[in-house]
Amino acid sequence: MSVTSKAVKVVIALIIAIIFFTPLYFTFSVSLSSKARINEGALVPDFYTGSWVEITGGFGYWRTGIVNSLIVSTAAMGISILVALPAAYVFTRYRFLGDKHLFFWFLTNRMAPPVVFSIPYLMIWRGLNIWDTHYGLVLAYMVFEIPVTIWIIASFLTSIPKEIEEAAYIDGYSTAMLFRKIILPLLRPAIGVAMFFAWVFAWSEMFFASVLTSSVAKTVPAQLLTALGKVGWGVEYGPAAAAGFVSVIPGLALLYWIRRYLLKGFALGRL
Amino acid sequence: MKFGKLWLLLPAVILTAFVGIFPIFALLNYVVQTPFEIENRFVGLENLAKLFKDYRFTDAVLRTIVFAALSLLIQIPLGLGLAYLFRGAGKLNAIMSSVIILPTLFPPVTIGMMWLLLTRTNGPFGITFNFLLNSIFGEPYDLYKNAIHAFATIILMDMWHWTGLTFLVSLAALTSMDETYILSARSEGATRWQIFRYAEFPQLLYPLLFITLLRLIDSLKIFDEVFILTGGGPGLSTEFVTQYIRTIGIEQWIFGFSSAMSLVYLYIVLILSWLLIVGFTRGRGILE
Numbered sequence: 001m002s003v004t005s006k007a008v009k010v011v012i013a014l015i016i017a018i019i020f021f022t023p024l025y026f027t028f029s030v031s032l033s034s035k036a037r038i039n040e041g042a043l044v045p046d047f048y049t050g051s052w053v054e055i056t057g058g059f060g061y062w063r064t065g066i067v068n069s070l071i072v073s074t075a076a077m078g079i080s081i082l083v084a085l086p087a088a089y090v091f092t093r094y095r096f097l098g099d100k101h102l103f104f105w106f107l108t109n110r111m112a113p114p115v116v117f118s119i120p121y122l123m124i125w126r127g128l129n130i131w132d133t134h135y136g137l138v139l140a141y142m143v144f145e146i147p148v149t150i151w152i153i154a155s156f157l158t159s160i161p162k163e164i165e166e167a168a169y170i171d172g173y174s175t176a177m178l179f180r181k182i183i184l185p186l187l188r189p190a191i192g193v194a195m196f197f198a199w200v201f202a203w204s205e206m207f208f209a210s211v212l213t214s215s216v217a218k219t220v221p222a223q224l225l226t227a228l229g230k231v232g233w234g235v236e237y238g239p240a241a242a243a244g245f246v247s248v249i250p251g252l253a254l255l256y257w258i259r260r261y262l263l264k265g266f267a268l269g270r271l
Numbered sequence: 272m273k274f275g276k277l278w279l280l281l282p283a284v285i286l287t288a289f290v291g292i293f294p295i296f297a298l299l300n301y302v303v304q305t306p307f308e309i310e311n312r313f314v315g316l317e318n319l320a321k322l323f324k325d326y327r328f329t330d331a332v333l334r335t336i337v338f339a340a341l342s343l344l345i346q347i348p349l350g351l352g353l354a355y356l357f358r359g360a361g362k363l364n365a366i367m368s369s370v371i372i373l374p375t376l377f378p379p380v381t382i383g384m385m386w387l388l389l390t391r392t393n394g395p396f397g398i399t400f401n402f403l404l405n406s407i408f409g410e411p412y413d414l415y416k417n418a419i420h421a422f423a424t425i426i427l428m429d430m431w432h433w434t435g436l437t438f439l440v441s442l443a444a445l446t447s448m449d450e451t452y453i454l455s456a457r458s459e460g461a462t463r464w465q466i467f468r469y470a471e472f473p474q475l476l477y478p479l480l481f482i483t484l485l486r487l488i489d490s491l492k493i494f495d496e497v498f499i500l501t502g503g504g505p506g507l508s509t510e511f512v513t514q515y516i517r518t519i520g521i522e523q524w525i526f527g528f529s530s531a532m533s534l535v536y537l538y539i540v541l542i543l544s545w546l547l548i549v550g551f552t553r554g555r556g557i558l559e
Contacts, residue, residue: 009356013367016353019431020370022395023385030388040528041393083286086279096277106283109291111544113492113511116533117290120297143290146283175276204378206495207513211521221380228499229385236526237388244381251376255369 018187024248031242038237051238055246062223062243069219069247071134073202076141080198081191084149089183091150092157093165103154106147114207117143125212132213141209145201149194156190196254203250220247295537301530308525318531327507327515328532332539335511338422339490342429347483349430350437351475358445368442375435383499386428390414390500400424414501418508421501425509428496433489437482444478480551487547491540512536 030038031052032045055062090102121140122131130136160183168178184191204219213222220243227243229235302318305311322328357367358413374382388395401412404420414421451469461469494513497503516536522531 010363012356013363016367017370020373023382023389023431024373026389026395027381027385041391041397043395083282091281094277099518102280102284106287108541109287111488111540112291112537113494113513113518113533113540115492115494115520116298116537117294118517119301119526119530119533120294121290122296122521123519123526124294139290142286142325146287150283200376204380206378206380221378224380224384225499228387241388244384247381248377254376255373256313259365259369 016094027241027244027248030237031239033238035238040206048238050116051242054239055242064238065218065220065223065243066246067132068213068217069221071204072137072141072217072219073199075134075138076145076202077195077198079138080142080145081195084146084194085153085187085191086148087146088153088157093162103150106150107141110147110151112143114205115143118208118211119206121209132216132218134217136212137217137219138202140212141205145198149198150199152194152197153187153190156187156193160186162232167212181243200250200254204247228233282342285402295534298530298534302534303324304527306357306526308447308527314527319535321528322531322535327510328512329510330507331510331515332536334509335491336543337486338426338429338493338511341426342433343483343486344491345430346434346437346486347479350434350439350482351441351479353434353438354441354445358442368438371438372435374432375439377432379432380499382428382432383496386424386431386500390424396497416505418505421505421509425497425500428500429490432496433486437486439504440478440482441475444475448474476551480547483551484544485548487546488540491543 026043029043029045032047032049033042034046034048034050037046037048055066057063091099093115117140125131125136125140128136130139164182164186165178173181203219204221205219206225207224209219210225213219224240224243224247227236227240303313303315305314305318337514351368353371357364357371377385379446381405386396388394390400391397392401397414400420404410404412410417411466413419448471452474453466456466456470492513493511494517497509497511498514503514512532516529516532519532
């Protein structure tokens with residue numbers, strides 16, 4: 001590569017880096033600024049810690065939200081993996097009447113806009129007394145998480161040869177042993193990817209959270225909606241920015257975790 | 272043996288049926304009634320008929336489709352272009368990959384909040400947009416009064432949010448490409464465009480279908496960021512379908528009409544996605 005094209009590339013890289021980093025930096029800066037400073041639109045914070053104190057302690061409003069988000073995301077992740085793993089196994093190992101249709105039906109749930117489900121959920125969940133509970137929210141998330149988890153695990157499973165399992169059966173393995181000793185160890189990366197997507201989906205989801213909870217099980221995204229004044233009281237930019245920054249931490253952690261794959265110029269394999 | 276393990280499907284099928292099919296029947300039930308109105312009557316298909324006369328709904332559907340088309344047309348070539356620019360090993364490429372992927376990992380609500388802060392008159396993007404618009408068109412940037420500015424800001428925000436995903440998939444596809452076609456095309460003296468069109472593009476087709484489908488589905492359900500940033504305004508210029516259904520259904524509890532809208536929009540989304548899959552894979556489906 002010539003020197004000029006290298007220079008052009010570095011300049012493009014710099015511009016992109018500025019555009020992509022400004023929002024993250026600015027949010028962090030706002031979370032560390034006092035109200036007057038925020039209204040000036042200053043780019044450098046005055047290191048006012050009030051917003052962070054309110055997030056982590058304060059009246060406990062935001063802290064409850066963070067705890068709720070952690071509970072709901074973890075539970076939704078666990079259940080969707082437990083349910084989707086055997087289903088993905090069946091889809092890749094057996095041909096049965098209507099298998100493709102069933103698989104497509106699972107995926108259509110992922111395609112549906114959340115608003116389509118939210119109106120009936122609102123009524124059914126109230127009837128079942130699971131409105132504004134962690135159970136209710138986790139159950140609602142299953143409609144999007146199970147299809148995606150099945151899809152991710154199934155696409156990895158197709159690359160594991162069937163012969164390994166046949167050999168295991170000849171050696172007298174039961175289904176449970178086959179799963180524990182052979183399928184699970186081979187599927188570890190797939191399960192990792194699926195777990196991450198399932199966890200982050202519930203962590204970032206706002207629509208169901210804002211419709212199906214009000215106070216007890218409210219998660220951070222729904223609280224952000226309230227704090228930004230679209231539903232409820234006035235705009236509190238400081239704590240909202242701090243909570244927003246908390247909400248991007250899992251993303252930053254993932255990026256740190258996959259950095260060596262990026263360095264290798266990374267092959268994600270088939271998606 | 273052949274049917275021995277089909278029971279393993281049961282938990283997934285039962286759970287998904289409960290959260291996926293049961294609510295659709297509830298919607299069908301609401302569509303033919305007028306729940307929570309003075310008198311709950313059986314109205315047949317009246318709600319569905321009203322739908323096509325409601326300019327706010329038809330406009331919102333068209334607006335959402337225009338938005339989805341524009342964001343796909345921008346983000347897929349842009350992601351592919353960036354993947355060509357920053358592919359391969361190396362420190363700069365690795366850093367740029369993580370920078371571009373970063374926003375896709377953020378919650379949509381947070382993106383909306385970030386842009387709300389950034390596009391205020393004294394925020395960094397607000398100042399930049401104002402300067403650019405002033406020097407080119409001689410008009411000030413106003414997100415809350417100018418419909419075109421609002422719509423353009425949402426396109427930009429979506430681009431900022433999701434180009435990372437098209438970039439990531441394009442990068443993975445470029446990395447796993449079979450080089451022999453490209454090398455032989457080059458030794459035959461093909462131009463760069465010919466190499467791209469006839470040796471590389473056919474190999475990128477399937478990953479591009481995957482990402483187009485994913486982006487189409489997600490653009491058609493856009494809500495969080497827009498609701499935080501503009502709330503659908505000014506006027507109705509950024510009101511997308513999800514927001515309109517939410518206003519009618521969740522906020523005003525007009526269940527019959529909003530259920531009708533939900534069902535019709537669900538089928539619009541499914542048909543668009545299905546057309547895309549069938550068009551790209553020529554009817555083979557996505558399981559293989």
